[in-house]
Amino acid sequence: MGVEFVDLFNKWASSYDDTVAGGDPEYLEVFEGYDKMLEELADLAVSPVMEFGLGTANLTRKIVRQNKLVIGVEPSEEMRRIAALKCPEAAIYDGDFMNFPNLSTPVHSIVSSFAFHHLNALEKKAAIKRYFQLLEPEGRIIFIDTLFKDQKHKQTLINEAEKSGYLNLAQDLKEEYYAYVEELNEMFLKAGFEVTFKQLNKYAWLIQAQKGDG
Numbered sequence: 001m002g003v004e005f006v007d008l009f010n011k012w013a014s015s016y017d018d019t020v021a022g023g024d025p026e027y028l029e030v031f032e033g034y035d036k037m038l039e040e041l042a043d044l045a046v047s048p049v050m051e052f053g054l055g056t057a058n059l060t061r062k063i064v065r066q067n068k069l070v071i072g073v074e075p076s077e078e079m080r081r082i083a084a085l086k087c088p089e090a091a092i093y094d095g096d097f098m099n100f101p102n103l104s105t106p107v108h109s110i111v112s113s114f115a116f117h118h119l120n121a122l123e124k125k126a127a128i129k130r131y132f133q134l135l136e137p138e139g140r141i142i143f144i145d146t147l148f149k150d151q152k153h154k155q156t157l158i159n160e161a162e163k164s165g166y167l168n169l170a171q172d173l174k175e176e177y178y179a180y181v182e183e184l185n186e187m188f189l190k191a192g193f194e195v196t197f198k199q200l201n202k203y204a205w206l207i208q209a210q211k212g213d214g
C-alpha cells in the first residue's frame with residue numbers, strides 16, 4: 001500500500017544523506033533546517049515510539065540518543081540496510097504505513113518525517129484511523145511533511161520551482177500525494193484526534209495529533 005516509490009528509494013539510499021545535507025540544489029529549500037526540524041520532533045516523541053519510513057535513520061538516531069525505544073518500519077531494503085548500520089539500537093522491520101508487524105509493545109508516539117505523502121488520501125485516512133486504535137490513551141502522532149496551504153499555494157510552489165529550473169521538484173510537487181492542511185486537519189478530527197500544524201520551512205510542516213484519553 002503506497003509503496004510504488006520503493007525502487008526509487010532503493011536507488012536514492014546511498015546519496016540520500018547528501019541530499020538532506022543540502023547537496024542537491026533542487027531540494028535545498030525542502031530540507032532547509034533538516035537537523036533542527038528532526039531534533040524538534042525527537043524531543044516531542046514519548047517512548048515507546050513507532051516510526052514509519054525511517055529512511056537512513058536520521059530521526060531514529062536522534063530519538064534513540066534520548067534513551068527512547070524506537071520500532072522502525074521501512075519498505076526499502078537498501079534504506080533498511082543503511083539504517084541498521086547507522087542505528088543498531090532500533091528494531092527495524094520491513095513494512096509500510098499500513099502493513100507492519102503486530103507487536104505487543106504499547107505505543108505512545110507514532111512518528112514520521114518526509115514520508116506520509118507516499119499515501120494517497122484514502123490510504124492516509126485508513127492509516128490515521130488505524131493509528132488511533134494502536135496508540136495508548138493520550139498518545140500522539142507527530143509527523144513532519146511537505147503540505148500545501150491550499151490549491152493556490154500549491155500552484156505558487158510549482159511555478160516557483162519551474163521558474164528556478166527545478167523540474168524534478170516541480171514534478172514531485174505535482175505528482176506525489178502532498179496533502180492540503182485543511183484536508184489533513186479533517187482526517188485527524190474525524191478519527192478522534194486534536195491536531196495542530198506549524199510551518200517549519202517553505203515546504204515542511206510539523207503536524208501533532210493528540211488522541212483523547214477516552
Ligand SMILES: C[S@@+](CC[C@H](N)C(=O)[O-])C[C@H]1O[C@@H](n2cnc3c(N)ncnc32)[C@H](O)[C@@H]1O
Pocket residue numbers: 001002003004005006009020052053054055056057058059073074075076079095096097098112113114115118119
Ligand atoms: C524522503 S524519505 C524520508 C526518510 C527519513 N524519514 C527522513 O526524514 O530523512 C521517505 C522514506 O519513506 C519510505 N516510504 C516510501 N513509501 C512508504 C510507505 N508506503 N510506507 C512507509 N514508508 C514509505 C521510503 O522508502 C523512504 O525511506
